[in-house]
Amino acid sequence: MISLIDTHAHLTYDGLAESIDDVLGRSRAAGVTKWISIGTDAEHNEKVVSLAAKYEYLYACLGIHPHHASEYKPEHIQRLIELIGSGKVVALGETGLDFHYNFSKQDAQKELFKRFLEIASLSRLPVVIHSRNAFEETMQILDNYADRTTKIVFHCYSGTIEQTREIIDKGFYISFTGIITFKNAELARECVKTVPLDRMMIETDCPYMSPEPMRKQKINEPALLIHTAQKIAELKGIDIETLSEQLENTTKEFFGI
Ligand SMILES: [Zn+2]
Numbered sequence: 242m243i244s245l246i247d248t249h250a251h252l253t254y255d256g257l258a259e260s261i262d263d264v265l266g267r268s269r270a271a272g273v274t275k276w277i278s279i280g281t282d283a284e285h286n287e288k289v290v291s292l293a294a295k296y297e298y299l300y301a302c303l304g305i306h307p308h309h310a311s312e313y314k315p316e317h318i319q320r321l322i323e324l325i326g327s328g329k330v331v332a333l334g335e336t337g338l339d340f341h342y343n344f345s346k347q348d349a350q351k352e353l354f355k356r357f358l359e360i361a362s363l364s365r366l367p368v369v370i371h372s373r374n375a376f377e378e379t380m381q382i383l384d385n386y387a388d389r390t391t392k393i394v395f396h397c398y399s400g401t402i403e404q405t406r407e408i409i410d411k412g413f414y415i416s417f418t419g420i421i422t423f424k425n426a427e428l429a430r431e432c433v434k435t436v437p438l439d440r441m442m443i444e445t446d447c448p449y450m451s452p453e454p455m456r457k458q459k460i461n462e463p464a465l466l467i468h469t470a471q472k473i474a475e476l477k478g479i480d481i482e483t484l485s486e487q488l489e490n491t492t493k494e495f496f497g498i
């Protein structure tokens with residue numbers, strides 16, 4: 242029996258939300274039995290909380306994506322703090338820095354990221370970090386909060402071996418997506434080998450990025466997490482049951498679920 246947890250799914254997005262019962266049904270059938278649904282703006286944070294209230298083993302994580310940093314208003318944060326008290330909110334994020342797309346000004350991204358780290362330290366919730374093309378800046382901000390942050394995970398991870406070591410040395414966690422199954426992702430697979438299972442989690446980041454051999458499936462969904470898990474088991478040289486058990490322990494400990 243395997244029991245995988247999809248630690249980063251956008252279940253309130255188009256393509257998944259309208260057929261959520263079927264999506265979760267297929268997921269359970271594939272052995273993916275728990276889900277963290279991630280908010281990215283004020284509207285989706287509301288939806289994520291409602292979804293978590295409705296489904297057992299589905300948990301809420303509330304954030305404002307760095308892409309939306311320049312749209313954010315103080316009342317969004319006020320509301321987010323209210324929602325934290327509503328139950329089943331297990332983490333904050335995604336938050337962080339995206340200097341690849343730069344959809345929001347870098348200063349606005351940094352300010353919002355710091356605001357989230359402050360809320361996390363007050364609420365004692367773990368933080369899901371989105372960091373793209375901004376490794377040094379992300380680590381620098383995290384360093385400034387080192388004495389008061391809670392647990393930190395770098396989601397949709399793709400970095401170098403050195404960055405991976407730095408993240409692990411700081412006591413943070415790493416979450417891998419289906420990217421590790423892609424043909425050209427040799428470096429990501431090398432990183433997987435170096436991350437201990439008590440610091441590793443896995444995610445779909447659906448509806449984006451279907452893993453191989455389902456990469457052509459336009460809308461990724463939690464059921465497909467099994468392909469990422471199988472690849473990791475292969476890279477670690479262990480069976481899928483052992484991997485599932487260890488990842489489940491790590492994930493439960495990280496999110497307190
Ligand atoms: Zn992200």
Ligand SMILES: [Zn+2]
Nearest residue numbers: 249279335446
């Ligand atoms: Zn995401």
